[in-house]
Amino acid sequence: ETGVTQTPRHLVMGMTNKKSLKCEQHLGHNAMYWYKQSAKKPLELMFVYSLEERVENNSVPSRFSPECPNSSHLFLHLHTLQPEDSALYLCASSQEAGQSPNSPLHFGNGTRLTVT
């Protein structure tokens, strides 16, 4: 399997549930990202990991908790979410954390999250 794989593809959860999103990259990249994509809004960077260390946390609420156990895997743990957190959550990887054209982002197909 190649590229960036995200599971599950769809997730419906109540506001009191705890769930996790999983991302795996098979590209040998050193940096991994979580983005949030909402309708009519730009992609929002949530977290950046470089060589398994968090290098950026874009003022994301604590109800979102990332975990990067190794350079190939990234998780987003969710708890006590709000309906406005419903969105497409995209995982991406790049060779380095700089996001230049020489190190472009490779995205997974996302997890469509609905919070009821």
Place this chain on the structure above:
Amino acid sequence: QKEVEQDPGPLSVPEGAIVSLNCTYSNSAFQYFMWYRQYSRKGPELLMYTYSSGNKEDGRFTAQVDKSSKYISLFIRDSQPSDSATYLCAMSDPAGNTPLVFGKGTRLSVIA
């Protein structure tokens, strides 16, 4: 003023038309300019990029940057139904080592 402005559309054109997609930006430090294409139910994929000013052509696609106007464009010639997707512009300031800043994306439909 938002850092990157992009008309979300939707834009609907007949097959074979020339499509022009545009973004404006406010940060004069941006040097890298990219276009990502996102098909329905898929993640974005890098389509083209340019560095600083000028044009870049790749098949039916041409990316243009006008730094004096802070304006970038993506042209699609002889558009095909397979070009139907959302196109996102993205840009960054390499000196500041800042993350990519994305536009909202323009949804394009090419009608056969």
